[in-house]
Amino acid sequence: xxxxxxxxxxxxxxKSEQTRTLILETALRLFEERGYDKTTMRxxxxxxxxSVGNAYYYFTGKDALVQSFYDRLAAEHEAAVKPVxxxxxDLAVRIRGVLLSWLDVAEPYRRFATQFFKNAADPESPLSxxxxxxxxAREAAISIHERCLRGSSTRTDPDMTDVxxxxxxxxxxxxxxxxxxxxxxxxxxxxxxxxxxxxxxARAIALSRFRVLRPLVRxxxxxxxxxxxxxxxxxxxxxxxxxxx
Amino acid sequence: xxxxxxxxxxxxxxKSEQTRTLILETALRLFEERGYDKTTMRxxxxxxxxSVGNAYYYFTGKDALVQSFYDRLAAEHEAAVKPVxxxxxDLAVRIRGVLLSWLDVAEPYRRFATQFFKNAADPESPLSxxxxxxxxAREAAISIHERCLRGSSTRTDPDMTDVxxxxxxxxxxxxxxxxxxxxxxxxxxxxxxxxxxxxxxARAIALSRFRVLRPLVRxxxxxxxxxxxxxxxxxxxxxxxxxxx
Numbered sequence: 161x162x163x164x165x166x167x168x169x170x171x172x173x174x175k176s177e178q179t180r181t182l183i184l185e186t187a188l189r190l191f192e193e194r195g196y197d198k199t200t201m202r203x204x205x206x207x208x209x210x211s212v213g214n215a216y217y218y219f220t221g222k223d224a225l226v227q228s229f230y231d232r233l234a235a236e237h238e239a240a241v242k243p244v245x246x247x248x249x250d251l252a253v254r255i256r257g258v259l260l261s262w263l264d265v266a267e268p269y270r271r272f273a274t275q276f277f278k279n280a281a282d283p284e285s286p287l288s289x290x291x292x293x294x295x296x297a298r299e300a301a302i303s304i305h306e307r308c309l310r311g312s313s314t315r316t317d318p319d320m321t322d323v324x325x326x327x328x329x330x331x332x333x334x335x336x337x338x339x340x341x342x343x344x345x346x347x348x349x350x351x352x353x354x355x356x357x358x359x360x361x362a363r364a365i366a367l368s369r370f371r372v373l374r375p376l377v378r379x380x381x382x383x384x385x386x387x388x389x390x391x392x393x394x395x396x397x398x399x400x401x402x403x404x405x
Numbered sequence: 406x407x408x409x410x411x412x413x414x415x416x417x418x419x420k421s422e423q424t425r426t427l428i429l430e431t432a433l434r435l436f437e438e439r440g441y442d443k444t445t446m447r448x449x450x451x452x453x454x455x456s457v458g459n460a461y462y463y464f465t466g467k468d469a470l471v472q473s474f475y476d477r478l479a480a481e482h483e484a485a486v487k488p489v490x491x492x493x494x495d496l497a498v499r500i501r502g503v504l505l506s507w508l509d510v511a512e513p514y515r516r517f518a519t520q521f522f523k524n525a526a527d528p529e530s531p532l533s534x535x536x537x538x539x540x541x542a543r544e545a546a547i548s549i550h551e552r553c554l555r556g557s558s559t560r561t562d563p564d565m566t567d568v569x570x571x572x573x574x575x576x577x578x579x580x581x582x583x584x585x586x587x588x589x590x591x592x593x594x595x596x597x598x599x600x601x602x603x604x605x606x607a608r609a610i611a612l613s614r615f616r617v618l619r620p621l622v623r624x625x626x627x628x629x630x631x632x633x634x635x636x637x638x639x640x641x642x643x644x645x646x647x648x649x650x
Contacts, residue, residue, distance in 0.1 A: 274528055274529075277526060277527065277528065278523040278524065278526050278527040278530075279523065281522060281523050281526035281527075282522065282523040282526075283519055283522065283585055283586045284519075285523075288586075290586065338632075340528055341528045341533075341535065349632075353628075353632055356624075356627075356628045356631070356632070357628055359624065360621065360624050360625055360628065363620075363621050363624070364621060367617075367618070367621065370617065372612075372615065372617070373612070375608075376605065376608050376609060376612060379601075379604065379605050379608070380605055382601075383598075383601045383602055383605065386601070387583075387594075387598055387601070
């Protein structure tokens with residue numbers, strides 16, 4: 161293990177990156193084919209043509225492989241969403257672009273995601289999107305929604321600025337849930353759901369500044385601030401009497 | 406199922422009902438203690454002190470046991486919610502009562518639910534709340550929301566009448582998700598979420614009749630009608646070009 165770690169460091173960076181990618185892709189394929197629970201690190205190493213020690217050098221275990229998959233998906237989404245964030249200022253177009261590009265990026269992994277979903281849904285699991293371990297992927301996703309809103313021509317209610325990106329992320333998680341259940345070719349139905357809901361979301365955000373809606377918006381804000389899962393941006397981390405969901 | 410129903414009817418109701426309950430309760434306890442996957446029908450029969458054949462006479466398998474648990478929970482909620490539905494006409498009070506009584510009824514099963522949740526979240530599973538197999542429990546829950554709305558003094562937008570009960574049910578499923586992740590004593594945090602969101606829901610429903618909101622409400626209605634999972638009340642069951650989620 162130690163020797164291998166040294167060897168790996170001495171090797172050219174691209175080579176180790178290649179091995180890492182090879183192990184990750186082999187793992188995703190085996191998870192999909194054999195199921196997550198039934199796939200061992202040994203089988204992954206064997207199938208990838210590396211030693212078990214080498215596999216463990218790159219990934220501490222199966223959970224780390226999935227976490228790495230989350231990070232990869234986040235990075236791919238970040239790249240795919242760039243033209244959307246730099247493009248049209250219309251909020252509906254932007255929300256639509258952010259969500260559709262996520263569906264594009266995630267599509268190759270849908271079979272794995274469907275099969276794997278029940279593990280991610282387990283509240284005890286570090287692979288849950290709400291877990292502390294998933295904080296990097298979650299923050300990356302929230303940051304995309306923040307830029308989506310900030311770059312739009314729609315002025316959002318200033319009271320809502322702190323919670324809206326997280327709310328959008330939560331809605332995105334709802335879309336992921338829908339997508340995992342979606343059996344249509346190319347996730348056609350999920351795409352149509354995005355096409356239909358993006359204008360609604362944009363309109364609701366624009367309307368939230370109406371006077372008649374102020375009390376409602378205020379109430380919604382306060383509930384979101386107190387209850388949103390993965391509230392990574394709360395000013396104080398230890399608030400007495402406020403436990404984590 | 407039909408055969409069983411007939412056979413069960415021929416047996417004396419009280420005794421067979423007792424055995425059935427005993428098997429179900431033993432199963433829930435073992436699922437909680439040992440995990441759902443690791444518990445066999447044989448172990449359930451043994452622990453309940455009945456023959457394996459007898460256990461299978463009452464339940465075709467573990468899935469049937471869980472389905473039966475869903476039905477039981479639905480029946481207990483129906484009983485608990487009666488005073489709420491016959492009581493106060495204020496919509497916020499009614500929504501709050503419906504959801505809090507569900508939390509009351511479900512609390513004894515929370516440990517099992519938390520442990521079992523990942524199975525229910527599996528899109529392939531007949532135990533998913535969106536599956537065809539869960540239709541009875543789902544319809545029972547939707548019917549409660551329908552009566553909750555109908556008996557209130559808040560006049561709902563007539564355009565929304567057909568989708569609101571299903572939307573409320575979907576929100577209830579969101580609460581179940583929150584509750585499964587809730588680690589607080591007596592689901593204190595879930596209860597507070599209900600206290601805080603019930604007035605918001607009631608206010609949003611009341612506001613949905615405002616003129617300025619008409620186009621938004623119309624759009625929301627159409628998306629809900631097309632995409633709500635478990636749309637059991639769609640007038641036609643086979644609509645060309647409309648696949649199931």
